[in-house]
Amino acid sequence: MSSHTPIGRKITLNDIAAGCDVSRATVSLVLRGSPLVNKLTRARVEDELRRQGYVYNRAAANLRRNTSSSIALVLNDLANPFFAEFAAGVDEALGAAGFVTLLGCTGESAAREQAVLGSLLEHGPAGIILSPAEHSEAHQVLAAVGRRVPLLLFNRELGGTLPEYAHWDQLMLDNQHGARLATEHLIARGHQRIAFFGGHHDSSSCRQRLAGYLDAMRTAGLRTEPHWQVECAPTRLDAAHRTSVLFDATQVPTAAVCYNDAVALGLMLGLNQRGLRPGRDFALTGFDDIAEAALGMPPLTTLSTAPQERGRQAAQLLMQRLQQPQAASQQTIAPVQLVVRESSCPPPAH
Amino acid sequence: MSSHTPIGRKITLNDIAAGCDVSRATVSLVLRGSPLVNKLTRARVEDELRRQGYVYNRAAANLRRNTSSSIALVLNDLANPFFAEFAAGVDEALGAAGFVTLLGCTGESAAREQAVLGSLLEHGPAGIILSPAEHSEAHQVLAAVGRRVPLLLFNRELGGTLPEYAHWDQLMLDNQHGARLATEHLIARGHQRIAFFGGHHDSSSCRQRLAGYLDAMRTAGLRTEPHWQVECAPTRLDAAHRTSVLFDATQVPTAAVCYNDAVALGLMLGLNQRGLRPGRDFALTGFDDIAEAALGMPPLTTLSTAPQERGRQAAQLLMQRLQQPQAASQQTIAPVQLVVRESSCPPPAH
DNA sequence: ACTTACCTTTGGATCGTTCCAATTCGGCAA
DNA sequence: TTGCCGAATTGGAACGATCCAAAGGTAAGT
Known part of the structure; x- marks a missing residue:
């Protein structure tokens, strides 16, 4: 196990409920914009929320509802501009869909990849986008991740093709x-x-x-x-x-x-x-x-x-998979485009 | 509010407890390596953990213990290699200390910065590292973040110096x-x-x-x-x-x-x-x-x-602040070093 | 007055973990 | 036999949210 940092007491639904004389449940309904609550009650509650500076505790909600609002992004090398732009694209698309990105860098080490995957999984991501480290093996990744959490492989294939391998979605370049x-x-x-x-x-x-x-x-x-x-x-x-x-x-x-x-x-x-x-x-x-x-x-x-666009695409593919966990796995190959500049001159005349 | 993705039922402490005929509490003690548990019991439990493929639910633990194991990293532009390397350094240091990085990109927009900060805060980070967007104002950031969560400002100052401003730690370049x-x-x-x-x-x-x-x-x-x-x-x-x-x-x-x-x-x-x-x-x-x-x-x-080293440093500074929430705020100025290469030639002779 | 209906609100159980006080048990001294 | 000790284990109440079935209140219909 490992570290933990104590946090000052936060404002909870109970504080708000007490503050404006309704029940926890009602405040919860207000938060989620339910049409059930009376206009005046809603106004009263919203005032109180603002007054006390309430911050929604998504972890608690996710626990109760058995949902997740995060996605893990595991990269072999963030310092490489290609992956940095990719990450920017992923985060953009995930953020727009209300997910938060859990970042993990492996520095091209399969051992660190294991550790990072394990650590991120404990935070319960809804899915994983993985650009594998150089000598990462399919069975290792399977052991760390299991079959429960959807995984999207990006950019590289894994060593040692298992049958399980086909279970994962892929986004590769052409x-x-x-x-x-x-x-x-x-x-x-x-x-x-x-x-x-x-x-x-x-x-x-x-x-x-x-x-x-x-x-x-x-x-x-x-x-x-x-x-x-x-x-x-x-x-x-x-x-x-x-x-x-x-x-x-x-x-x-x-x-x-x-x-x-x-x-x-x-x-x-x-x-x-x-x-x-x-x-x-x-x-x-x-x-x-x-x-x-x-x-x-x-x-x-x-x-x-177009690495940033690939990032958005990866996020889309994974979110699509979250919607349909049972659909057949997809192998996507992203097109690449020739950009002609001056380095490709004709051969010198002899 | 927003999105949520349903998750398949996970293995919990109860499953393990039932599987080897001990109580939840004992399993929990085993997980945390308590010296109280008997050797044989510990072995039995650990077998069962492995057998069922148990994954620790850190969110639930954090909820109960009122702790946090994540830190938010909010960047104005991840596609810029400078910030990408910085992020790699942050993630490295945080990961080593058992924290997970919550990533958020603002794309140099103060409005997005507000949204991103709000969204990340709902996940209850122990602290925030922020490299502000171009026209980000101190009072906006304060409104989004509050005083509860420690913030480390990196690289840029905020507009509109408030008294609150001095409350935050800073890491700037010289x-x-x-x-x-x-x-x-x-x-x-x-x-x-x-x-x-x-x-x-x-x-x-x-x-x-x-x-x-x-x-x-x-x-x-x-x-x-x-x-x-x-x-x-x-x-x-x-x-x-x-x-x-x-x-x-x-x-x-x-x-x-x-x-x-x-x-x-x-x-x-x-x-x-x-x-x-x-x-x-x-x-x-x-x-x-x-x-x-x-x-x-x-x-x-x-x-x-040395952006990667700056990243590690930022992580260290923030973690230090978590240890001593009441200490006076620090303004750190990182040294820079001249690297002479060929672009700085003498002027051409006339 | 009594049923029926609707609109709004609510208490309590629950998610997976940790904390705490309490319990069990074997051994050992009185 | 009784009492006490330490070692090991445990049930139940939290944490902060959501779900669900049920209840309260008002207005209309008969």
């Missing part, structure tokens, strides 16, 4: 299609030697994007070299470090489809260090359309995922 | 000192015509930074032109638009102290559009040290505020 769009765009610009740069192949989103890239290349009848598939951590720093791998062998690519914007920005940095001008001497695309993508030098061609 | 550091740094680099760019003068943080800038200029015996003080919204887009104002008149500055990083990045964009290379032809500094500051082209000289 990674494969997005990467195909980016690749096709570069091909249309005239590129033939195109690399896929960044990400870890044990992340589902990376595998999907890679598949989209390979798909587009195959369809266009273009060859792909093994050393054009470069793995790295999805950070700018690591991407910049790994830039050289692209240029070590003989068949040097003229463009790269990057795992995400962070990687693309890192690659830009690496290119600059080699004396290559991104968007002039080498073309590249990103994924996510984070705020700085539009403001890079050059501005980055990327796939817009 | 804006004035930071801006003076940045200005002095540019002066040391050899600049003489330095602008202050961005922000709205009706925001307290902007006024403080402007004061720091003016202070440093005056101390160095440098003149300041009125048209070197450019107001704009604290966003990249607006900053980029307003760039031209700096170059319209005769006395053209060679450097700018920007209100924050977002503005600085926008100004960089605007400079590029005019054919000026930031960090070569024109020097500039930011404020906040958001993640992309280090990775801009060029990397941005700025003031590090």
Whole structure:
């Protein structure tokens, strides 16, 4: 168990009732705007509520009514702008529907995820929106959450596909299609030697994007070299470090489809260090359309995922599930949109 | 009033008690690790808890004990990386202390702030961390929150200083000192015509930074032109638009102290559009040290505020206040640190 | 006067937990 | 046998709201 902070005595329904000589029940009816109460009584009670500065105790009400007015939002990394915007969208939609958001950050640790889920569950959320930590496993999540509380998975799949897995709703990005769009765009610009740069192949989103890239290349009848598939951590720093791998062998690519914007920005940095001008001497695309993508030098061609809108959508999907707990689970794939900017230049003329 | 979502029947202490033939009270003692219970009983109960998949109902416990285990975090703009990192820090520290974070975003609207505060209060948080919306007034906040729940103000002051105002704790950044550091740094680099760019003068943080800038200029015996003080919204887009104002008149500055990083990045964009290379032809500094500051082209000289650490600090300050509700209110000013990068070049030789 | 109806109000039980005073029980000394 | 002690357990009353069945009051209909 754990901490508890004592609270000063609060004004309750009884105080109001005593203050204007009616019963608790009547005050409760007034609070909920019941048409049963007499106009004059209502006015009297409302005055008293204001006079005493009454604050509704939703926890007590939820206990009695066996309801919940909160939803847990568990994120792997709030410091990442993508998830921050997502969270803003979730909170906006939930707030509008009268729910309050219980926040929990896991910092990409599956162990912390367990702890956070456990702690949030004790507060009785009506549902959970979970963007899993990197090595989070389906059976762990199931053990922490149980089947009682609806869960919406966002952005990543869980490790170890169980049958229970299918029980949860999902909201994913259309990674494969997005990467195909980016690749096709570069091909249309005239590129033939195109690399896929960044990400870890044990992340589902990376595998999907890679598949989209390979798909587009195959369809266009273009060859792909093994050393054009470069793995790295999805950070700018690591991407910049790994830039050289692209240029070590003989068949040097003229463009790269990057795992995400962070990687693309890192690659830009690496290119600059080699004396290559991104968007002039080498073309590249990103994924996510984070705020700085539009403001890079050059501005980055990327796939817009509208994270805030995804947040609203996630909230909607979960609330829909709360209405119909028995409906079949939904796998939603959110569309992504190619945003063409200057980083995806044609190949340099020889 | 508003929404409520029905919840399936949960396992309660009664179920456990019945399941292993002890009383509710004993099970409760086991849950709280009381030394009173017999070892064998404890083992039996713990088995049963696991067997039935019991989940502690903290709301009910809080109701009975008149305690709270949540803290409300109300932010003006979660999509801004500065506040996102701050939120991550708050959640981390609160989580470690066994509190859960109730999130609320106001989107810079004082009206929404009222609504959000009201809604969160109904869930009975032990305290509130508030980063106010732009035109939020002290008396409004007081009306919404009352004096019962401790509040920590972060980052901005409220409009309309009331006597009540002093009742709240504050955590602010050392804006004035930071801006003076940045200005002095540019002066040391050899600049003489330095602008202050961005922000709205009706925001307290902007006024403080402007004061720091003016202070440093005056101390160095440098003149300041009125048209070197450019107001704009604290966003990249607006900053980029307003760039031209700096170059319209005769006395053209060679450097700018920007209100924050977002503005600085926008100004960089605007400079590029005019054919000026930031960090070569024109020097500039930011404020906040958001993640992309280090990775801009060029990397941005700025003031590090360590937002995640600020978040932890805010949580600590508030929890300290919960321990000692009667102690005198604290005004904390967090130090900021100048991080020199390439954007603050010397002035170009003529 | 008596039933019927409607409008309004109400007491008491209840949600899941904790607190408190009281109880049970075995052992041990008188 | 009785009495007392400590260790372990327990029933019932809270916490602040809601639900429900029932009651009070007024007005109309017969």
